[in-house]
Amino acid sequence: MAKNTSDSIEEYIKQLLAQSGIAEIKRSNLADAFQVVPSQINYVIKTRFTESRGYTVESKRGGGGYIRIARVRFSDQHQMFDNLMANIGERISEQVFTDLIQLLFDEKIISEREGNLILATATDEVLGKDAPEIRARMLRKILQRLDRKGFHL
Structure with missing residues (x-):
């Protein structure tokens, strides 16, 4: 089954998370890399990296802004x-x-x-x-x- 762009973006972010446990991305850079509009990045994050799926998302707007995604880890x-x-x-x-x-x-x-x-x-x-x-x-x-x-x- 062919992957759509949202699936590819999700997979990329999950690879970043697997490497360091935290993915810190610049929305515009990721949008450029996948040749999509920044709102597509927002869509993927809002629908696929939710609290109910075990993620925390923090964002900082502005020139040095970023989106930080982390997997919630429990002690047990x-x-x-x-x-x-x-x-x-x-x-x-x-x-x-x-x-x-x-x-x-x-x-x-x-x-x-x-x-x-x-x-x-x-x-x-x-x-x-x-x-x-x-x-x-x-x-x-x-x-x-x-x-x-x-x-x-």
């Missing part, structure tokens, strides 16, 4: 579960839920099969009009079970 799984539990609101969108399940997979807490099964049951189509509230309750229960049982692959 229990700390990660506590952090996620503390940040679950009363409602969770399908996209944020998907991002959080992806984070559990990326951290090797759940398998790809488990993640796909969870995602299949958490769609708006399956859950209906109360889907955001149900997803929030589902995520709390999943995290409580994983934390209490110490599950990991």
